[in-house]
Amino acid sequence: MNSQVIALTAGEPAGIGPELLVMLAAQAETFPAQLVAVADPELLVSRAQLLGLPLTLHEVSPGDPLPPVRNGHLAVWPVASVVPSEPGVIDARNGGHVLAMLDVAIAACQAGHASAMVTAPLSKAAVIEAGHVGFTGHTEYLRDVCGVEEVVMMLACPGLRVALATTHLPLREVADAITPEGLTRVLGILAHDLTRYFGREAPRIAVCGLNPHAGEGGHLGHEEIDVIIPTLEALRAKGMQLEGPLPADTLFTPRHLDGIDAVLAMYHDQGLPVLKYAGFGQAANITLGLPIVRTSVDHGTALDLAGTGRADVGSLVQAVHVAIEMAAAARD
Structure with a gap:
């Protein structure tokens, strides 16, 4: 088993984040670390089925032993959506779910269950409309939760x-x-x-x-x-x-x-x-x-691409590699 664990949050459920995680699982063996999704398992399965991609999930909790790394397989720390999600159609009721995924990943990094966290894109508007009025983005949220x-x-x-x-x-x-x-x-x-x-x-x-x-x-x-x-x-x-x-x-x-x-x-x-x-x-x-390693993609939720199979996983792949390198190189 790889010594590093990278926590991957799925981001906005209606965006391309969930399917990017499925695409990443298909090449899991190419990474020198263990990938763990922080997501709604049902959403990942439905998106994999929609795109015709193989996916076998292994539901575990942070700190539990992880399954062997295999292409098409993905460990997941489950965080249930509030309501089912349709590709390309944002439902603000899931705004709190997006933050809950972040909280799980942050806590796992702080507890040493993950070496780094990598985030798929979210919708700021959905989070704000869910009642989190002061929310301005991943970066500022991580700052506040980590207390820096x-x-x-x-x-x-x-x-x-x-x-x-x-x-x-x-x-x-x-x-x-x-x-x-x-x-x-x-x-x-x-x-x-x-x-x-x-x-x-x-x-x-x-x-x-x-x-x-x-x-x-x-x-x-x-x-x-x-x-x-x-x-x-x-x-x-x-x-x-x-x-x-x-x-x-x-x-x-x-x-x-x-x-x-x-x-x-x-x-x-x-x-x-x-x-x-x-x-x-x-x-x-x-x-x-931050006191933890966090990377992300260089793009947004791409609602117009969600569920089409045309999303490019390249930036997420790069974000994972950078997170692995940073976690390995980190020094006080």
Whole structure:
């Protein structure tokens, strides 16, 4: 039996998450770890039947012995749906079920029953409509449940890592959210975890400006002068290897990325479109700053693809491999 156990949450029941887990089970023997689904077993079986994919489930509880790894077989920690799910049709009554799957996976990681957790995509709207009004996404939920002050979202594909200074905020709120304290925490977590999980002893981080042309010397905004530049200078004085702030439209070019271990973008749609263009379907979403390892896919629920058999499992495969590598490399 493989020593590592990777907990896989199925995400939004009406989306492609459940069938991605079924697809992953079909290639279980290719992973150097044991995969365990955190899902509604009936949903996994129905989706496998719909797509004509072989699936044999083994229902167990966290901490129980796991069955031998075989293609087409999947251990599952059961979490029942509230109501049956139809592919492509969201029912908000299952919003709490989605969070319950996360809670099981988090607790398993905290108890040492899982080495890492990998999440399929969820619907924020469904969770909010189920009554969880303050919910803003996986990243922030994991932060709160794990009891840490700050986490950092980073997406990675071959040759490029992009982390975010702010995550799921309306654009008009981003500038006010860029503070010296926040940037200091984010850059500290990013540098620490690049060393902890990726072996970068003195990581070099390129930092985007917030405004076009990185503020053009104050003519296109003052956030660089008032906040970003002083913060970077203070961190450089403490030994951090930081480049910038650089204009985002030229930072993502080979000359500026040469020798860079990660880029810090100021907001979601500043950095992630570039990353996804470079490696969509082969990228992993990573949450840094947690006491556990968590990765995810680089895409959403894809309701239009659910149940059609046309969903691409590539990003989930990458997320599992990254989680395995991070868990193996983790050091204090």
